[in-house]
Amino acid sequence: MALATFTHTGEQVQSFKLISGHSIPAVGLGTWRAGSHATNSVFTSILEAGYRHIDTAWEYGVQEEVGHALKAAMHAGIERRDLFVTSKLWCTELEPGRVRSALSNTLQELQLDYLDLYLIHWPFRLKEGASRPPKATDMLEFDMEGVWREMEKLVKDGVVRDIGVCNFTLNKLNKLLGFAQTMPSVCQMEMHPGWRNDKMLEACKKSGIHVTAYSPLGSSEGGRDLIHDPVVERIARKVNKSPGQVLVKWALKRGTSVIPKSSNPNRIKENIQVFGWDMPHEDFQALCSIPNQGRVLDGEELFVNKEEGPCRSVAQLWDNEV
Numbered sequence: 001m002a003l004a005t006f007t008h009t010g011e012q013v014q015s016f017k018l019i020s021g022h023s024i025p026a027v028g029l030g031t032w033r034a035g036s037h038a039t040n041s042v043f044t045s046i047l048e049a050g051y052r053h054i055d056t057a058w059e060y061g062v063q064e065e066v067g068h069a070l071k072a073a074m075h076a077g078i079e080r081r082d083l084f085v086t087s088k089l090w091c092t093e094l095e096p097g098r099v100r101s102a103l104s105n106t107l108q109e110l111q112l113d114y115l116d117l118y119l120i121h122w123p124f125r126l127k128e129g130a131s132r133p134p135k136a137t138d139m140l141e142f143d144m145e146g147v148w149r150e151m152e153k154l155v156k157d158g159v160v161r162d163i164g165v166c167n168f169t170l171n172k173l174n175k176l177l178g179f180a181q182t183m184p185s186v187c188q189m190e191m192h193p194g195w196r197n198d199k200m201l202e203a204c205k206k207s208g209i210h211v212t213a214y215s216p217l218g219s220s221e222g223g224r225d226l227i228h229d230p231v232v233e234r235i236a237r238k239v240n241k242s243p244g245q246v247l248v249k250w251a252l253k254r255g256t257s258v259i260p261k262s263s264n265p266n267r268i269k270e271n272i273q274v275f276g277w278d279m280p281h282e283d284f285q286a287l288c289s290i291p292n293q294g295r296v297l298d299g300e301e302l303f304v305n306k307e308e309g310p311c312r313s314v315a316q317l318w319d320n321e322v
């Protein structure tokens with residue numbers, strides 16, 4: 001369900017209602033690979049562009065930088081209650097006894113008292129110091145139910161408002177739904193016209209789980225640069241918007257929130273200027289019909305070890321849902 005709110009500049013910004021009753025801003029700033037630019041990017045996004053949704057993770061190695069930016073933004077007058085901050089539980093911490101301490105570390109780095117959303121980053125438990133990609137002895141048994149119970153406790157204790165998952169397959173999501181007492185509010189996954197991930201989106205909608213799309217612009221590094229896709233460029237010229245804005249708008253029209261990443265101040269501002277105009281239905285459908293569907297960020301570098309690993313192919317990693 002989409003809701004409209006307004007920034008201090010009077011521009012309409014959309015948000016979505018979560019199953020918990022909380023709202024998630026429709027457009028957020030992703031901080032993966034933000035590096036030393038993270039503080040400036042986050043501060044610019046909040047103070048100059050009107051973002052209220054910031055997505056980060058312990059594994060990104062930028063939580064302290066993000067924390068400095070959040071503190072500076074609040075010092076400049078932004079209320080904490082108006083921000084929506086997401087972080088993620090890394091694979092080495094996927095053990096019931098480590099969940100709360102991992103969150104405490106994240107809150108300390110972000111200089112926050114609570115998170116709006118805490119996600120399981122990947123559904124694979126790794127040994128501390130695991131090689132990348134992991135060998136067979138590096139991947140440990142993942143007690144999904146035990147970890148989820150601990151995450152549910154974080155919600156009850158008020159240190160996390162919503163919990164969810166990232167990079168899950170249908171198979172793993174169904175397993176989680178079989179024992180969850182607190183439903184996952186959000187499922188975050190790669191999603192763009194080059195990888196629509198329709199089955200997962202439909203399953204989440206049926207269960208009332210909101211979807212956040214990461215890498216909404218594709219990835220030039222991953223070989224799927226949608227910014228320069230002919231279909232995207234044609235539509236951008238037609239509606240007099242940038243290709244990035246067209247791709248973000250497509251994600252919103254599917255009912256997903258979206259977290260484009262950028263360290264360029266102009267791009268950061270541009271990516272949230274996607275309200276107050278619409279995309280014609282035929283153009284939306286054209287983006288829904290882009291061929292050669294496939295993941296860009298398939299986890300191969302992180303988890304697939306073709307010689308010595310428990311996951312020896314991308315297909316196996318994704319439960320053959322590719």
